[in-house]
Amino acid sequence: MDRPKVVEYSKPLCVEDYPCGAFKAGHLVQDNAGWRVFRPVIDQQKCVRCLRCFLVCPDGAIDKSGDRLEIDYGFCKGCGVCAYECKLGAITMVREGDETDAGL
Amino acid sequence: MPGCRIFVSGDEAVAEAVRLARPHVISAYPITPQTVVVERISDFVEDGSLKSEYLHVESEHSAMSAALGAAAVGARTFTATSSQGLLYMAELLPYVSGARFPIVMMNANRTLATPWALLSDHRDSLSQIDSGWIQVYCEDAQEALDMIIQAYRIAEDPRVMAPIMVNLDGFLLTHTYEMVELPGQEEVDAFLPPYRTGNKMDLDDPKTVCYAAMDEYMEFHMKQELDMRKAPAVIAEVDRAFGDRFGRSYGGMVEPYRCEDAEVVLLTLGTVTGTARVVVDAMREEGHRVGLAKLRFMRPFPRQEILEIAGRVKAMGVIDKDISVGYEGIVFTNVNSSVCDLASPPPRINFIGGLGGRNISKGHVRGMFGQLLKLAGGEGMERIQFINVGCEHNG
Numbered sequence: 001m002d003r004p005k006v007v008e009y010s011k012p013l014c015v016e017d018y019p020c021g022a023f024k025a026g027h028l029v030q031d032n033a034g035w036r037v038f039r040p041v042i043d044q045q046k047c048v049r050c051l052r053c054f055l056v057c058p059d060g061a062i063d064k065s066g067d068r069l070e071i072d073y074g075f076c077k078g079c080g081v082c083a084y085e086c087k088l089g090a091i092t093m094v095r096e097g098d099e100t101d102a103g104l
Numbered sequence: 105m106p107g108c109r110i111f112v113s114g115d116e117a118v119a120e121a122v123r124l125a126r127p128h129v130i131s132a133y134p135i136t137p138q139t140v141v142v143e144r145i146s147d148f149v150e151d152g153s154l155k156s157e158y159l160h161v162e163s164e165h166s167a168m169s170a171a172l173g174a175a176a177v178g179a180r181t182f183t184a185t186s187s188q189g190l191l192y193m194a195e196l197l198p199y200v201s202g203a204r205f206p207i208v209m210m211n212a213n214r215t216l217a218t219p220w221a222l223l224s225d226h227r228d229s230l231s232q233i234d235s236g237w238i239q240v241y242c243e244d245a246q247e248a249l250d251m252i253i254q255a256y257r258i259a260e261d262p263r264v265m266a267p268i269m270v271n272l273d274g275f276l277l278t279h280t281y282e283m284v285e286l287p288g289q290e291e292v293d294a295f296l297p298p299y300r301t302g303n304k305m306d307l308d309d310p311k312t313v314c315y316a317a318m319d320e321y322m323e324f325h326m327k328q329e330l331d332m333r334k335a336p337a338v339i340a341e342v343d344r345a346f347g348d349r350f351g352r353s354y355g356g357m358v359e360p361y362r363c364e365d366a367e368v369v370l371l372t373l374g375t376v377t378g379t380a381r382v383v384v385d386a387m388r389e390e391g392h393r394v395g396l397a398k399l400r401f402m403r404p405f406p407r408q409e410i411l412e413i414a415g416r417v418k419a420m421g422v423i424d425k426d427i428s429v430g431y432e433g434i435v436f437t438n439v440n441s442s443v444c445d446l447a448s449p450p451p452r453i454n455f456i457g458g459l460g461g462r463n464i465s466k467g468h469v470r471g472m473f474g475q476l477l478k479l480a481g482g483e484g485m486e487r488i489q490f491i492n493v494g495c496e497h498n499g
Contacts, residue, residue, distance in 0.1 A: 011320065018320070018327045020265050021204035021303035022311035 001063045001072055004028045032059075036078030038093040044068055046090035053082035053091060107288040114277040117245040117284050118184070118210045118270070119144030121252035123154045124292040125208075127182040129174035131159040133167045135189040136222055137274040138212040142184055164189035168196035168207075175205035176313045178304035180256065183207065186274060187214035187228045194232060200267050201236025202328065203314050204303055206259030207267040208252065209237075213374065213425075214274040215460045223461020224274035225425040226373060230402065230434040236328060238268040238335060239402040241374045246284050248272050250352055253292060257342050260299050263334045273375040275461070287350055295349050335404045357406035359398040360413060362388060366395030368476035369413055370421040373399050373435060376464050380423075383469040394473050399435065407442040414443045418480035420450050421472050423491075425458035432456075432488055451479050457491030468492055 009029035012018050042053075047069060054062045054069065061076040062069055071082075083091040112120065118141050122130070130149070132142045148154035157174075161167045164185050171181040185193060190211055200207055215225045229239060238258065242248040248270065255268040272278050305313060317324060340356035347353030361377075362384050363369055372380050377398045387394045397413050399406060414420055420443070424433025431437065436454035443449045455472050457464045468491050479485045490499045 012323070015323050015326045015330060018323050019303075020262070020327070020331065022305070022313050023315055023317070025310040025312035 001065060003072070003075070006031055031074040032077050033074050036073075036076060036096060038078045038080060038095055039073060040071055040076065040078070040080065040082050040091045041094050042069055042071065043090045043092065046088050048088060048090075050087070052085055052087065056081050056085045107291065108286050109283055110286050111281055112245060112284055113140065113279050113281050114242075114245045114248050114272045115140035115212070115279065116144055117249040118252055118272065119148070120284075120286055121249040122182050123148050124287060124289060125182070125253055125256050125296060126154070126180070126293075126298075127156055127208075128179035129157045129159065129171065129181045130183070131161055131167045131170035131174065131181065132183045133161055133164050133185070133189060135164070135186045135212075137214060137224075137278045138184045138186040138189075138210065140278070141210055141212075145182075164193040165196065168193040168200065168209075171207050171209075172196060172200050172203070172205060172314075175200070175207055176203070176305055178299070178301050178306075180260075180299040181205075181207050182209070184210040184212070186212035187216060190228045190232065191216065194235070197232055197235035197237055197267075199314060202324070204265040204328070205267060206256070206265055206299070208255045208259060209267065209269050210248075210252065211269050211271050212274045212278045213241075213271050219460070221460040222274070224276050224375075225459050225461065226271075226434075227426045227459075229269060229271050230426045232269070233403050233434070233438075236266065236332075237403065238264075238266050238332075239271060240268065240400055241271045241402065242277065243375055243377045243398065245277065245280075245282050246352065247354060248277065249284055249286070250346065250350070250354070253287070253296060254342050254346055256299070257296050257345075258335070258338055260301070261338050261342075262301075264331060264338050265301075265303065266328075266332060266335065271374065276375045285350075285352070291349060295346065332404050336401075336406070336408075339401065354400060355398075357399075357401050357404075358409035358413075359400060360409075361396045361398065363395035363397060363413055363417075365393055366417055367393040368395075368419045368421070368473065368480050369417045370394070370396045370423065370469070370472060370476065371399055371410070371435065371439060372396055372423050373402070373425070376423055376425070376458065376469075379464060379466055380469050383466050383473065386466075387470065387473055392473065392477065394477070402435070402438070405438055405442070410439055410442045411446065414450055415446055417450050419476045420452045421455055421476045422452065423455045423457065423464070423472070425464075427456050427459065436488075451485075452487075453479060453485055454488045455491050456488060462492055464491060
């Protein structure tokens with residue numbers, strides 16, 4: 001998937017070195033996976049690749065380039081819209097760190 | 105166009121100065137007593153004598169939002185407001201100062217509702233001294249004209265990069281007429297070069313403005329404070345440069361008047377300074393050692409200048425045309441926090457007057473000096489005194 005690269009960001013060593021106003025743009029200093037409490041897990045047996053989840057994902061975190069739909073967990077913030085919208089119930093929201101996560 | 109003398113009101117003097125400063129974008133909403141400023145500027149844009157984009161917006165909140173947007177692409181901008189309008193745009197003031205955009209705004213000092221009133225006091229602008237804006241207060245139309253031009257040079261100085269609010273007492277200054285020296289365009293162009301900045305959105309060098317920086321918010325604001333501490337030196341430098349070119353200078357942060365050997369000094373803000381000057385002259389002739397200090401800037405605050413004056417007087421008075429209900433005058437609080445650093449600060453009185461435009465006459469100022477001379481002589485005095493109240497009170 002064509003994602004912006006996370007670049008290493010080093011904070012200025014001194015307050016005086018901070019920019020006066022405008023800050024360099026167009027670089028990503030961290031992904032947003034840390035926001036997530038629940039992760040969506042796709043049951044590939046049930047998925048028919050209708051792409052409804054792909055369309056509704058607010059972060060564009062569903063990758064359809066391969067044979068199987070895959071979720072980019074580096075950018076998925078766990079909102080659950082995909083699971084809510086999936087007509088086949090192929091997406092389950094699993095609490096992060098839960099050992100019962102069958103999809104992993 | 106060469107310089108000339110013109111007979112104008114304070115509002116018109118501001119409009120003339122804005123024309124000379126050549127902002128790219130003007131965004132404003134009319135409000136009494138600022139209205140004449142935006143009407144005149146609108147005329148100038150219409151007749152082609154000012155080549156600016158004039159945005160007619162639907163509110164003060166939009167006026168400052170549009171000015172912010174224009175400043176974010178590197179434009180020199182101007183807006184103007186007053187009273188309730190200033191409070192309506194208040195949300196945007198820290199946005200602008202935090203993003204370090206050198207917007208110049210004229211504020212016609214007018215009181216705040218309730219009760220609804222149109223006349224002048226300083227409750228509007230002083231409610232915003234924590235917004236990160238530089239605040240200057242003008243005594244007459246000439247100073248207002250000169251300070252609009254100086255304001256751009258101070259605000260756009262890379263060492264400062266902060267917005268400036270140029271304050272004129274409503275009606276007392278905005279609507280009174282006087283002869284004013286109007287500098288020539290070429291002279292102003294030489295004094296105030298075009299605004300060039302790296303603090304803008306730029307396709308060739310992508311930058312973000314008004315960003316989220318939750319982890320580094322504190323460092324950004326500490327830098328803002330460290331830079332603001334450089335502003336007094338820049339203000340003094342610009343005042344000198346203006347004086348060299350145009351023959352008028354105002355003394356930077358504070359203008360002391362007959363303070364050298366004064367026993368008591370009165371601190372003033374804005375047009376009441378003119379009244380107090382006349383009283384100082386009269387009382388000097390009678391042999392009283394009185395003086396005044398015109399606080400020109402409220403932010404950054406002229407701590408050092410006040411300390412120097414306070415260190416050699418026997419009593420000090422502060423006129424506040426405002427009140428922070430529940431405490432005292434806002435100028436008084438600021439003066440006190442500076443003066444308390446002295447080993448033995450002079451005793452002080454806060455004269456609260458002029459609220460809602462209530463007159464402060466020569467007689468009232470003479471009365472204040474009388475109180476201060478008694479205080480200097482060791483008499484006990486009320487710490488906070490209300491001036492020209494229309495009926496009996498227990499204050």
